[in-house]
Amino acid sequence: MPAASSPPRRPRSGNRRDESARLAVLHAADDLLAEHGFGALTIEAIARRAGVAKQTIYRWWPSKVEILLDTLIEDSGKSLPVPTEQPTAESIRGYLHDFARFLTGDAAGKVLLALIAEAQHDPGTAESFRERYLGPRRDKEREMLSRGIDAGEVSPKLGPDATMDALLGPIVYCALTGASIPEGLVDTLVEDLLLPRVGRN
16 A cells, blocks of 8 residues: 655755754845845855855755745745635635735745746756645645535636636736735635626526
């Protein structure tokens, strides 16, 4: 009987990480990305800001992308968890509002946007991003939506994945292009894509 699937492993090597040094590296990467952008972010700069040796970082992470992914996974798990209680239309609406705030007001949201942008022209980043972050999060979002459908809380005309793409896509597009997220966008998306339309074709 095959073993239960486990979360994707973080690329790592060398000795067990010192927790304070690990957190210093993640925070340094987060801060430097916000200050200077992805292109100017280097392992050398992260090492200087974190107060650790560059060789130490390379022993723990193969690239700055993997550092940022660790930052994103850790921070989004705390500030943008996918609801695990029995979903309602309102809890899904709340998750979407939280997602919009995450992208526009949270440092980890900037990391997410930077990785989305980098994944467009770097296949290695795209693969790691899908495997370590997008895939596991989409599994949770799909489960949230499917349980809402089973409970009769929502009634989308599209399948779970297409529905989540249609809900999240406009929010991500606004954030990626630097546009403000229109007031009422999330509520309109929920009304049009999730809620039953009684008496309408």
